[in-house]
Amino acid sequence: MMGQVIFIVARESVEALLVIGILWAWMARRPDARAGRAWLLGGIAAGFALAAALALMLVGVATFLGATARSWFEIGMLSMAAALIVQMVFWMRKHGRTLKTELEAGLERSVAAANWLGVFALAAIAIGREGSETVVFLYGSFLQLQGLADYSAFFGSAAVGLGIALMLFWALQIGARFVSWKWFFRVTEWMLLFLGSALFLTAMGKLLSKHLSAYDLPGWIYSTVWDASGFLSDSSMLGSLLATLAAYRSQPIVWDLLVLALYWGVVALLFRHQDRKATRARPVTA
Template sequence: MEQVLFIVWRESVEALLVVGILYTWLRAAPQGKRGLAYLWGGVAAGAALAVALALVLLGISSWLSDEGQEWFQGIMSLAACALVVQMVIWMKKHGRTLKSELEGGARTSVANDNWWGLFLLVAIAVAREGSETVVFLYGTVSAGEGGGDMFKLALAGVGGFIAALLTFWLLQLGGKLITWRRFFRVTEILLLLLAGALLVGGLDRLISLDVVPAIVDPIWDTSALLSDSTGLGKILADFAGYRAMPALISVLVWVAYWILVWALLRWAGAKPAPAPSAARSAP
């Protein structure tokens, strides 16, 4: 439930940011108002593509046997983990130039009177965010114990979207407490923690299928101190991959994941080296 609400909230804010940037630019551009219909058409097309992907994933899952579903859900959890990390790294590298890149694409479309180019730009941007949301949600639900109450999951999704609208409005006010930089910094950490939970959840399924050796199972038992099925332990299990009785392979992979994430963040955040200055000619 909490994971679904968080994912829909975070991804919806990012989609609203993309649409908001283009909408503001089109309203300010002399010929931009002609492109508003293409903007909203692109939003609808992108959302439709995301819904189509969701139906495909549900369809594939329903065709598979019980063991096949275990395989599929385990793989989707791992794919969702990889997608979360990729998205965080991409935003870390391109977040500062996102506005100029989007406006540059829109400006090119308007200059060439290519409104379908604007439509495609918006559709791809929205479909990307929507598809990420679909994969994240499927991977998150798959990594848990069953699908849960679909009504509650849908309610969490609606709540996440409403929260995203409120968050976007607050961020647009440009307050000192909530800024875009702080928003992305905090949610970046939460997303990486969630990706770690998806990784452990997918690995649990592969261990149960005897695809991945547990090596030692369990390597310790902290259930008496902090159970992973209730209270704080359940929250840590859902958002960080905590296990009271983990297999050794899960611990090793989890540690390797954070080392890799640290290295990727360092690489994405590194500023490009300045061009070497021309050597001074000898007197």
């Protein structure tokens, strides 16, 4: 049972720690790092509160929302997290180029305020969503405990699980320090974009099966495009981790591929627009 506690806690914390670890490392590069980290820490605290509130709902102690409203709320949270991730990457890309001059000119301040709110919300959702599941799991397991030995093993395992996930956080901070910023940013930017695609795909999956299932959509929407479950099933340990972090699906249906195409299409358009604006702006500033 204790091995299971370690595994579940580590697995459920990975996603949140990936987001927070990357944001934390990015903040360090900014001249206004202190303000950024304060917003991030605030988001983490809000995330714990959100996790507790959601857990109360899952346990059935509190019913703030009915089942339908709850699933809309989940879809909203997931989509918003995906949008915030894309926006965050967009913002950081822009910064790599223009940060100093803009900061000096004082143009950055108002834009920054809006983005700090984004950092806050993203951290809160990242912790709140997966955290609520961890809270339910730990609370349920906690109720099974009998005797002191049980308690110490339980808390020990939970701490080990969190420690394993925290190693990811540390690895990111060390990476930020020792790898060149350009490469670190490039790699983490892709990690976040993939995570965003996974969140958006999960959101749209819920939309399809919970809210669109009453409608008769054309049959091809549901047809399986390929079956790679023999190669790497998304129910396996590696497969499900890839599903959580990078939207891997071993048996995608047409809907899944449309959703992913929409996500990456929007990302590509946004970034191309950004690049074009940057090249247009360059001769002027030069």
